[in-house]
Amino acid sequence: MTDLAARSTKTQRSLKDLDLRAVAPFVALLLLLILGTFANPNFLGVDNLLNVLTRSAFIAIIAIGATFVISAGGLDLSVGSMVAFVASLMIMFMNSGAIADPALMLVTAMVLAIVIGAACGWANGIITTVFQIEPFIATLGTMGIFRGLTTWLSQGGAITLRSPDLQNLYRPAYFGQVLGVPVPIIIIVATAAIGAFVLYRTRYGRHVIAVGSNEDVARYSGISVNRVRTVTYIIQGLCVAVAVLLYVPRLGSTSATTGTLWELQAITAVVVGGTALRGGVGRIWGSICGAFILEIVGNIMLLSNFISEYLIGAIQGAIIIIAMLVQRSLMRRN
Amino acid sequence: MTDLAARSTKTQRSLKDLDLRAVAPFVALLLLLILGTFANPNFLGVDNLLNVLTRSAFIAIIAIGATFVISAGGLDLSVGSMVAFVASLMIMFMNSGAIADPALMLVTAMVLAIVIGAACGWANGIITTVFQIEPFIATLGTMGIFRGLTTWLSQGGAITLRSPDLQNLYRPAYFGQVLGVPVPIIIIVATAAIGAFVLYRTRYGRHVIAVGSNEDVARYSGISVNRVRTVTYIIQGLCVAVAVLLYVPRLGSTSATTGTLWELQAITAVVVGGTALRGGVGRIWGSICGAFILEIVGNIMLLSNFISEYLIGAIQGAIIIIAMLVQRSLMRRN
């Protein structure tokens, strides 16, 4: 009887199948790169590509957190305003002069940002899980709350890092390079690697996928669904904080409009990267690729000089749809 | 033998339970009304309430369409920019002077708006169903496209209805009253009644719920899932067009900012009204109630004297979360 069970396993085919899904966003990226070279000869320059990768850092890092939230069947619309909120508090703390030594001040401020980010994420998690409010509405609510608090903190104006010492000390965190690679790119890769490790290799990551696939099955398997979901929101908060750590040295200032619509961009990056919004699938590297795609679309628009600036939005929209079409047709081919 | 097997199912319990769900948003509305009377004595005045109801018309009418889309398991993020697009085309047509007679011109323009709205919705439907792109991304793409086209049409500025004749003729469509009831309120009720009839009483409405509840079952039952979904997007487009018919006479002009974030408001109204984002449940009257709730929250903020203008966003966010909490606790009580 048992020998019947030992049938041939066709590993190859299933791997190919799987790969194609994971590879699809990268193919879309490649097509865009080719398109870009036609738009402007400078496009494929190292400088330009490094620029684009570097500035995709915010969305890419936020998208890593969003991948966790979405794979677990959640959604977080508050990340954009969370960036503004965390960044504002961080700059206000640095402006407070509570610590005299600039280096110590900077480190404390960074830790503070991380703690606040985690706390904001935790709040989102609790509202959606314990109070069982649809993530869409819950995080739309906290989006309003974070944005409102930021406006209030800034009294409608900007919050700007005042100390030039701190500014100079902190600047390299965004503008610096290590072995010719801009720091933000290193941070993207490092964050994604950690994210991928947690999602694919650890028990918690397996639980995330289980919860996103079928909440009941997860619960009946002894997984604390609420805890797993809440932690995905905390991870999202941490990723937002990491993005803030890069954002503050870049612009040195925030206002009530910082990070508007980043939530939509992050979610778009995640979906373009192959993660399904219904949960149960998570592709960290795909999300990074999605963030690159979004940034490159904008870059091509800017570099190509034949598109009316009024139409940029329309063409960006069209390109995203086409990128998804490329993906779909690749997947269906398999 | 047969009678042995025949055991009573708990019908009563489930029916009562159902009612409570449908009633919950109205309870939240009631609580808000009570809150409002504390905020300002003018709040409960007929004038103020009529104002609030009247201006909720756009979101309410769009939310009716969104209820169809969402119950069928879809999502439409493009409605806000669709409003801008359809309204711009409508005004441009009226400015073109193609028809001399104002009344005939107005009627033709209205028909045109409806046709364009339906066409935009149809486009959304085709992209999500035939090309199978996640609604979130597909309609985010068309949102960019409609917005971009509007910006391009208006060259970034405003498109204003020029003919004073037409303006005067059309004005009552928003500002007029019938037996003391503002026209927009009548239109809300009429559209909702039609929507409710279609969703609850017709075969098509039944199919919408079935598709949202379980796509496979719907397909096996001989329902053309793609067709049903596409039609929900067309209905959404029609509702957007109806909203435009009310919008144009109000300010007589559109700009690139017309309708920004209306999609989030419409979806919020739908969810606050008790429709689940996963599909399979649709509550037309709940969505209308949700739109009222959103508008009343803003109204209370403005009428109350103790809130800093910087904090309004934060408090709106908090109130929406609380409204959902009220709902949830009512439902869980059952």
Added chain:
Amino acid sequence: MADAAATRDMPVMQVEGLSKSFGPVEVLRDIGLSFHAGKVHAIIGENGAGKSTLMKILAGHLEPTNGTIRIDGEPVTFTGPVEAEARGIVLVHQEILLAPDLTVAQNLFLGRELSNGLMVDDRVMNERAAKAVRDLGVKIDPRVVVGRLSIAQRQLVQIARALLVPHRVAIFDEPTASLTPVETEALLKVIDDIRNSGIAVLYISHRLPEVKTIADTVSVLRDGNLVATHPAADLQPVDMARLMVGRDVSKLYPDRHAAATRRPALEIEDFSVPGYASHASFTLGKGEILGFAGLVGAGRTELLEGVVGLRTAHGAVKLAGKPVHFANVHDSMRAGIVYLSEDRKGKGLLLQQDLRVNLTLASLGRFMRGLVIDRRKERAALDRAIGEFDIRGGRKEMLAGQLSGGNQQKLLLAKMMMLEPEIVVIDEPTRGIDIGTKEQIYKFIARLAEGGKSVIVISSEMPELIGICDRIVVMRAGRIVGEVTGEHMTENEIVVLATGATAEEAALVAE
């Protein structure tokens, strides 16, 4: 039985040279069968033999890779189930295929709503739905949303839905798997009526006595091949089992060393699950196999879900004499109790994930190497589980949802056993399981008990409870109404307790 129906020589439906592959895996090979009006044709076979696949092909849900289907001698190809239904072929699926948010009546008439003018006529549909369900011997309010029904009730709704279509061939894929004897009896009566009205019935079941009762012809599938077709009269259940499994299945139920210790492993006192079960008290001895009998809706599932912390409940729970409280199922798992849900698709397995992920989901702690999940160890465990539980599928990388129903059950069993529990609660352990595997599962349960573990079996199959349990608790309408042991463990006594009927009425049912 068969001669009561009209017999015609011309088969209503025929298949010739039919085969089906999923990718490289061939699950049906060169099947040739004919089905006649007024006959019940049973298809039996082990889990994964290809029965459901064959039925899905007949009903237009799947396309055959090769072969022809003929209706009234004329070859047909279906573009989908709707077209098959139009030709009079209806299929009651093994899985529940209903829209959970619609009411019973709305589901019954989905895609073929009755309308007066523009409006759907809910009043008439509700009436007709009520009647259709009543004809199956149950009373379900047609206005109730299907998501609120128990699995058994959903199964009945599904049957009612199929039978509402004018049909010439009615296919039932394990319709009785989640039904209790009472409902089974009623359903078999319905099928008999259908046959007598000149319909060709195809019937799949793992309950061989049932097959013996109802079928005119029996075909046996083994591993995708048609191995035999015989008149039912010529076959006894034992013969059927032998044809299916390819060996003798002489004794289904294992010998029990009756001497279970009376030392209590689990004591439940005055335990209530609001809305479902109230004031339940029972004790499970160490090394004991305790059965739970009752009709559908008796609240057995909910009571035990309450005990393991899956539902809000109150009452006293003692584990090996010590009072415990399980706030959630994680607590009870750590305390050594596992619960296997009856709803293996909805609550047991992640259908979109592969076998390995499913197998280790509840016991990942055992597969950690530091922070990392040891995939090699997982794969080794999967190999072992495939052997031990005889899980049959095409390849190890397949998704759990692609396993046949019975093999899903085995995978769920394997998944929970990974936790090496002290107390196992199995809800409907052999629902949809073939007879060979059943034997294995019984043996497995008996071995657990012999190894000092305690087992609670909730089952709607009374012979199974009687065959393997030391003691049977009977529930009715959320209350424990009695307990039978020893020679009192007869279907008769259980039915008396379960229904509250008189002994004579019960005898009729249990006969």
Added chain:
Amino acid sequence: DQKFTMGVSIPAADHGWTAGVVYHAERVAKLLMAEHPGLNVIVKTSPDAASQANALQDLAVQGINALVILPSDPDPLVNAIKQVKDKGAFVTLVDRAPSSNDDSVRDLYVAGNNPALGAVAGKYIKEHTPDAQVVVIRGLPIPIDQQRQDGFDKAIEGSNVKVLEKQFGNWNRDDAFKVMQDYLTKYPKIDVVWCQDDDMAVGVLQAIEQAKRTDIQYVIAGAGSKDMVKKVMDGDKLIPVDVLYPPAMIGTAMELTAANLYDKVPVRGNYILDATLITKDNAKDFYFPDSPF
């Protein structure tokens, strides 16, 4: 003629005034390129500060000799502007000044006068309706809005003019309509509305008309859109004046920058345009019927 490239970075046309900026930038770009055959002007629009920083990088990649920038939000863009300047480009900053607006950031600063926009409106109200009860509709909570508000507050300081309330109308007509409706509900007597922006005035006027309120004496908006200038010209009672804050300043800045490139008139430092009060008398000077704004 020498070959030069001038990059122009401006906010996307997300409301009337910025649309005017885009219009004038395009208009002047064409003029300049016709005037100097060697000059290439690249105009880029961005929806927010972060993407404008990206746009600056992209312009820098294409190699520019001069940058004219109207930042959507000045402080966050300082670093990005400095980067361009450090590469040797001539930088002209338009309209919106960061907190430290000095030579390290830009070579030339061309601006409308935001505080003055508020101050002129405040002064007009103080002079014409000394005891007015005023409601204020602000724009978005960003610094220029704050500067206008501060200018206004300073101008009416010590007078009898009373501000009943301030709320944000997001430079959006629909939001301004709502805010005004609620003001009208809340306050039985309003003398003057200061709504800071012509776009929002459209909504305000409709709300007043709908309520049929006669207590409102006039509305002061600002910017100088063609619709509002027309109303001033026609002697509309509710719009007696408008405060100029011309989107055409971007054109001025581009012309000055081109002049710098071709060494005609080296201009550095500050170049502040007045917040002129548009009245019936001078309105025709500020009326551009072809502009989208």
